[in-house]
Amino acid sequence: MHSLYYVGLDVHKKSISYSVKTADGTRVDFGSIPATRTAVAAWVEALPGPWVGALEATLFTGWIYDFLQPFAVDLQVAHPAMLQAIACAKKKSDRLDADKICDLLRCDLLPQCYIAPPEIRELRRVLRYRNLLVRQAVRLKNRISGVLMEVGEPYNKKRLHGKMYFYELLDHLQHTPESAIELLAISRGMLETFQDLEGQLIAGLKRHALLARRVRLLESIQGVGEITALSWALEIGEPERFASVRRAISYCGLCAGLHESADKQRRAPISKQRNKHLQTVLVEAAKLAPRFNPELKAVRERELARGSRNRATLAVARKLTAYLLWVDRHRQPFVARARAA
Numbered sequence: 005m006h007s008l009y010y011v012g013l014d015v016h017k018k019s020i021s022y023s024v025k026t027a028d029g030t031r032v033d034f035g036s037i038p039a040t041r042t043a044v045a046a047w048v049e050a051l052p053g054p055w056v057g058a059l060e061a062t063l064f065t066g067w068i069y070d071f072l073q074p075f076a077v078d079l080q081v082a083h084p085a086m087l088q089a090i091a092c093a094k095k096k097s098d099r100l101d102a103d104k105i106c107d108l109l110r111c112d113l114l115p116q117c118y119i120a121p122p123e124i125r126e127l128r129r130v131l132r133y134r135n136l137l138v139r140q141a142v143r144l145k146n147r148i149s150g151v152l153m154e155v156g157e158p159y160n161k162k163r164l165h166g167k168m169y170f171y172e173l174l175d176h177l178q179h180t181p182e183s184a185i186e187l188l189a190i191s192r193g194m195l196e197t198f199q200d201l202e203g204q205l206i207a208g209l210k211r212h213a214l215l216a217r218r219v220r221l222l223e224s225i226q227g228v229g230e231i232t233a234l235s236w237a238l239e240i241g242e243p244e245r246f247a248s249v250r251r252a253i254s255y256c257g258l259c260a261g262l263h264e265s266a267d268k269q270r271r272a273p274i275s276k277q278r279n280k281h282l283q284t285v286l287v288e289a290a291k292l293a294p295r296f297n298p299e300l301k302a303v304r305e306r307e308l309a310r311g312s313r314n315r316a317t318l319a320v321a322r323k324l325t326a327y328l329l330w331v332d333r334h335r336q337p338f339v340a341r342a343r344a345a
Contacts, residue, residue, distance in 0.1 A: 008077065011057035012106025014098045015039065015064050021098035023106040024051065034099060039064065041071060048075045058109040060084050060101075061117055070122055082108070085277055086115035120241035123214060128238040132281065134205045141198040144191050151187055155180045167196070209234055224337035225327050227293025227300055235285040236328050243332040252329050257283035258321050274318075290321035299340055300324065 007026060014021040017039060024033040032052060037043045056078040059065055065081060073079050082105060108114040120128065145165055152159050157180055163169040170192055177185060209215060210230060215237055222233035246252040253259050257278025294301040303323050307316035331338050 007053060009051065009053055009055040010106050010110040011051070011055050011076075012102045012104070012109060013057060013059035013068070014102040014105065015059050015062055015068055016098065017064055019098070020044065020068070021102040022047070023099065023102040024055070025106050025110060027110065029107070029110065031103075034103070036099065039068070044068065044071060048072065056080075056109065058082055058105050058114050060087060060105065061119070065119075066125060069119060080109065080114055080116045081119045083115045083117035118241065118245055124238060124241050127209060127212060127215065130205055130209060131234055131238050134202050135281065137198045137202045137205075141195055141202070144195045144198070148188060148191050148195075151184050151191070155184050165195070206230065206234070218332070218335075221331050221335065221337055222328060225324075225331060226297035226338075226340075227295070227324070228289065228328070232285055232289045232328075235282055236332070239279050239282040240332065243329055246329065249326045249329055253322050253325050255279055255282075256286055256321075256325055258286065258318055258325060286321045286324060287317060290317045290324055293324060294320060 009032060010025050010027070012023045012025075019036050020039050021036045022033070023031065025031050037047050054077050057072065057076050058080045059068065060082045061084050069079060069081060087105070087108075105114070148170075149159075149161075149164065152164075157173075157177055159173055160169065164173075174185065174188060174192075210219060215234065218237050219230065219233040222228055222236060223230065240246075240252075240255075243252075246255070250259075254275075255278065257275060257280065259275070260273060261275040290300075294304045300320050300323060304316045304320050307319045327338060
């Protein structure tokens with residue numbers, strides 16, 4: 005019977021360092037290979053027997069994980085922020101990093117992190133690209149306003165980015181240099197392109213069989229729109245991985261850090277260890293949702309009575325997270341509780 009081997013991988017853009025050990029820590033192989041599918045396939049074929057592996061979560065982890073998973077008995081992904089032992093080592097190299105990851109896996113001390121199924125990651129990539137288009141569109145809107153201010157042309161701020169008003173304004177500019185008019189026209193054309201692309205991406209995501217019903221259920225919560233629902237579904241992945249609402253709130257970055265030592269506790273600012281994409285969407289949704297949701301409006305008013313607008317927004321975002329998690333877990337439309345008389 006073949007013994008089980010432990011493999012630690014330190015992945016980079018162009019190379020992958022590896023360390024192969026037995027259960028008692030004896031090193032079997034140690035080296036580096038190019039980060040290509042051909043080289044990885046040849047390396048897997050040369051492994052001495054059944055193996056379990058671990059690699060750190062990076063930009064390049066996804067395709068390597070998907071490629072290696074069918075060959076491994078088990079393959080885990082380590083949380084990079086929790087691998088501080090590697091970063092703090094006196095000597096540090098890619099091969100030593102792979103060696104330490106292998107040892108953590110072998111001793112069952114690897115800080116494992118969640119990796120979403122491939123189909124969720126594919127759709128998440130599309131959604132994040134849509135977010136990039138939105139940021140670029142906002143930059144173009146600011147650039148259009150900036151050009152008009154530079155040349156001293158008055159405009160209606162509320163109507164500026166409406167198509168009809170913009171082209172009417174462009175036709176009636178009298179003292180504006182030709183270069184500025186040309187830049188305004190180019191910026192508007194790019195803005196319309198970005199907006200069209202954004203609409204196509206969102207429509208495609210909403211029609212996807214994996215998301216359609218899930219998004220409809222999430223939108224049953226008053227104040228939750230298509231972007232919030234899509235962001236939740238794709239960034240959370242599988243809601244069952246959260247044992248409690250508190251863990252989901254922590255993952256979304258909606259709670260403060262806690263430092264405790266010698267019976268003393270100190271609350272830190274909002275933690276940077278969070279899903280920044282989901283945090284941004286939930287905070288923005290928390291500012292608008294109370295207009296449409298009486299329960300969230302009551303939460304906001306209660307916190308505002310204590311005198312902090314930012315805390316009120318966070319309280320609404322936390323309550324919204326609880327609603328989203330409940331709907332996603334139970335696969336049922338949201339029904340608000342009846343208030344006690």
